[in-house]
Amino acid sequence: MEQANKPKSNPMKTNVHFLPFLILGISLLFSSCSSSTKILGSWKSPDSPPSGYSNIFIAALSDNVLARKTIEDNLQNLLNQKGVASVTSFNIIKPEFRAMETKKEEILTAIKDRENDAILTIAVIDQTNETRYVPGDIMYNPMGFAFYRGFWRYYSFYYPMIYSPGYYTQEKNYFLEINLYDAKSEDLVWSAQSQTTNPYDLEGSSEEFAKVVVGRLVKEGLIARQR
Incomplete structure (x- = not known):
């Protein structure tokens, strides 16, 4: 058992x-979103x-x-x-x-x-x-040396991609x-x-x-x- x-x-x-x-x-x-069901514990009589x-x-x-x-x-x-x-x-x-x-x-x-x-x-x-709270993701993918020479070139390319904001989720x-x-x-x-x-x-x-x-x-x- x-x-x-x-x-x-x-x-x-x-x-x-x-x-x-x-x-x-x-x-x-059963009236409330992805669902999952699991057994947490059980007892069985001898x-x-x-x-x-x-x-x-x-x-x-x-x-x-x-x-x-x-x-x-x-x-x-x-x-x-x-x-x-x-x-x-x-x-x-x-x-x-x-x-x-x-x-x-x-x-x-x-x-x-x-x-x-x-x-x-x-x-x-x-x-x-x-x-x-689900934290955001930070991406780092270094480019070739030439890409780093100009601030705006570097900043404008990476900024929209570098951070995916976190969010809150409700669980029942x-x-x-x-x-x-x-x-x-x-x-x-x-x-x-x-x-x-x-x-x-x-x-x-x-x-x-x-x-x-x-x-x-x-x-x-x-x-x-x-x-």
Whole structure:
């Protein structure tokens, strides 16, 4: 098992208890510019099944209906390509749903009735805006001796070329927590934190995020590969 750097928040919880939080999360991430997504760190339970999971319930925790549906659909598509069955929460939990303890058994029963053996949740846990200065470039390319004899000849040729001014750039960073729970025991079996920088559009950024997450699940042996 690969042991990566610890995620920014502590994932070491033993029970799912995520249902009261189904409306939190991804409202701004995939709607904001070149984007990049990477996994910052992950944790894997020693009790995770060696054969991995083959039927996953996907729940993006967001009150942004479009973002929720898009990220769930992209994760489902990639899991299906790997031969892993999956269902999205959007098909079960309606946008107007508000998580309450009284609804817990109803939702868990719906998940288990579909024979899901794992639950994958995604939630935004932090957002930062950073201003970064990119320094300019200085060019030096000496000419022949004769070129240096006259000041103006030298100055007028080099001045427009010698310096490319610096500039400021804005970077938006979104930090997401991705948790995988065992559907039967509701125990946390895997947790990771990802960082997405400058998401450019909903569909493109969501596809990239899904590739990174599913790729990591495969790498860590958490989903059953296609036979």
